Amino acid sequence: MQKQRLDKFLSNQLNISRADAKELIKKRLVSVNGDNAKLFDMKIDPERDAVSSEGKKITYREHIYIMLNKPAGVVCATRDKLSETVLELIPEELRREGLFPAGRLDKDTVGFVLITDDGGFAHDILSPKKHVDKKYFAVLEKNITEHDIDLLKSGITIDGGEKCLPAEAVTAGKQNEIVLTLREGKYHQVKRMAEALGNKVLYLKRINIGGLALDEKLKEGECREITAAELEILKKREKN
Ligand code: URA
Numbered sequence: 001m002q003k004q005r006l007d008k009f010l011s012n013q014l015n016i017s018r019a020d021a022k023e024l025i026k027k028r029l030v031s032v033n034g035d036n037a038k039l040f041d042m043k044i045d046p047e048r049d050a051v052s053s054e055g056k057k058i059t060y061r062e063h064i065y066i067m068l069n070k071p072a073g074v075v076c077a078t079r080d081k082l083s084e085t086v087l088e089l090i091p092e093e094l095r096r097e098g099l100f101p102a103g104r105l106d107k108d109t110v111g112f113v114l115i116t117d118d119g120g121f122a123h124d125i126l127s128p129k130k131h132v133d134k135k136y137f138a139v140l141e142k143n144i145t146e147h148d149i150d151l152l153k154s155g156i157t158i159d160g161g162e163k164c165l166p167a168e169a170v171t172a173g174k175q176n177e178i179v180l181t182l183r184e185g186k187y188h189q190v191k192r193m194a195e196a197l198g199n200k201v202l203y204l205k206r207i208n209i210g211g212l213a214l215d216e217k218l219k220e221g222e223c224r225e226i227t228a229a230e231l232e233i234l235k236k237r238e239k240n
Contacts, residue, residue: 003043006032009051013058015095029054063118064096065231068223069214070113076104086113089221102126103134103209106188111136111206112214115223125210125234131183132234135208136190141200143175148197152180158192167193179207210234 010021010030022040024030030037031052032044044051046060068086070076075083078100086101102114102122116122125132152169168181182189191201207214212233218224226234 001045001047003045005040006030006037006042006044006051007040009044009046010053010058012096013060014053015092024053063116063121064094064099065118065121065226065234066090066094066099066115066223067212067215067218067226067230068113068115069218069220070105070110071220072108072110074221075107076101076113083107086115090115090223094223094225103185105206106191106204109204109206110220111204112209113206114209114226121235126185128184132210133181133183133208134185134206134210135179135181137172137205137207138178138180138190138194138201139174139203140176140178140194141202142198144171144178144197144199148199151197152193156193156196158186158189158196162186164189164193181208211236 007018007021007025010016010024011018014021016024025037025040028036028038032042033050046062051058051060068089070086070089073083074089075085077085078087079085087095087099090099096117098117098119099115100117100122102116102125105111105113114122114125124130149169149171152167155164155166157163164186165183167183168179170179171177172179180190180193186192190204194201210233212226212230215224
């Protein structure tokens with residue numbers, strides 16, 4: 001692993017400024033392999049060296065992966081002049097430089113948004129070539145017929161003549177509720193599929209990405225880090 005300056009490592013891993021990282025070192029609050037660190041620019045191997053700050057061991061993570069249950073009214077962007085962004089919902093302890101949402105939901109759509117600072121991983125999750133499944137629960141204005149389900153399953157043509165890949169589609173509970181699994185991510189896809197059926201989406205929630213379900217314990221607006229085991233599920237899918 002490439003070596004890193006100690007102050008940069010602290011700043012990244014603890015999500016503090018470089019100045020604050022230097023301050024910790026200056027106050028002799030940082031140790032490397034049991035010895036008090038004195039130099040800001042001391043080179044450390046993030047994977048091998050044991051670094052502690054204020055007596056607490058820092059567990060090195062190259063990247064961070066967050067599962068957010070997005071509420072309506074919030075935009076999937078890193079910044080926005082008018083609306084609150086998904087990044088603003090991330091608590092201080094999970095914030096890092098370079099975080100961004102890997103994939104977008106509409107402002108009025110709720111549910112699973114993956115937020116990371118790992119560009120390569122996000123690219124794979126989003127790449128149409130990788131066919132990472134996204135599952136949605138939708139409430140429609142009108143009831144869904146058997147014929148609608150057949151059309152969705154065989155690959156429906158939406159406005160502009162765009163043909164969708166075959167989707168998994170099952171009615172869920174009520175006759176106007178559907179669970180749709182898409183292998184692609186066209187702009188406003190679920191809403192446009194509903195329109196192609198002469199129907200309309202009233203409520204839309206993403207409930208699963210790449211086989212990883214949104215944690216039901218997360219209330220809207222809440223997030224948590226994705227565990228190593230969950231990350232494995234996602235990484236396996238992106239190789240398919
Ligand atoms: N399809 C939509 O129409 N909107 C979303 O936010 C996601 C999928």
